[in-house]
Amino acid sequence: MNDRQKMGGGLAILTAFALALAGCVSATPYQPDIPGQRVSGGYSETQLADNRFRVSFSGNCLTSRDRVEGYLMYRAAELTLEQGYDWFLILDRLTEREARTYVHPDPLYRPWFGSEYVYWRPHWRYYREGLGWRTWHPERGNPFWTERVRVSTIEEFEAHAEITTHTGPAPADEERAFDARRVIADLEPSIERPAGGGGGMC
Structure with missing residues (x-):
């Protein structure tokens, strides 16, 4: 691989990383999930029966898991009141995590022994916390040149819950039951x- 190809590969990685961050101007606010918004992500729901719904909230790469799950809870309560009910029961709940890792090589780096000997480099393995054992081959460098490489991981979370909505007071002995107005206030x-x-509903 010549120097021009190396530089092109490095720029391609940087371009992919920039595109991944394109929807991450700021953390996803509380909003409906509509394509083309300035900040990606938001809530959505599907009605499964008269009083049964699947509620979702997706966050972008700047939105924490706690925020995604909190916004999901808020939307479940808001939807309950919009439908004319007082409390909701969580039947099932799931949070999904998507992670993408990007390696950013220095496209201008030149080894002291010359680029024509690039395939001379041996293969090495090293341990990176959170990623486990990684392998570096001649085209990507090795532990002696890790200062020439930056690893970035982008995380995105999406939470889902299936709920049923009900009228009257929420049962005190059911930990999966939530008073919608109390959730909104909290x-x-x-x-x-x-x-x-x-503002929010009351």
């Missing part, structure tokens, strides 16, 4: 909406 101070967004 979580409202932590809800960040898009610029110009309105």
Whole structure:
């Protein structure tokens, strides 16, 4: 691989990394998940029966798991009130994590022994916390040149819950049952909406 090819490969990786960050201007606010928004992600729901719904919230790469799960809970409560009910029961819940790792080589790095001997380099393995054992081959460098490489990991979380909605007081002996108005009141101070967004339901 010549120097021009190396530089092209490095730029391709940087371009892919930049595209992955394109929807990460800021953390996903509390908003419906609509394509083409300035900040990607948001809530969505599917009605499965008269009082049964699947609620989801997806966050971008700047949105923490806690925020995604909190916004999901808030949307479940908000949806319950919108449908004319008082409390909801969580039947099932799942949080998915998507992680993409990018390696950014220095396209201008030149080994002291010359690029024509690039295939002379042996293969090495090293341990990176959170990633486990990694292998570096001649085209990507090895532990002696790890200072020439930066590893970036992008995480995105999406949470889902299946709920049923009900009227009257929530049963005190059911830990999966939540009073919708209580949830709204508790979580409202932590809800960040898009610029110009309105307040929450009461």
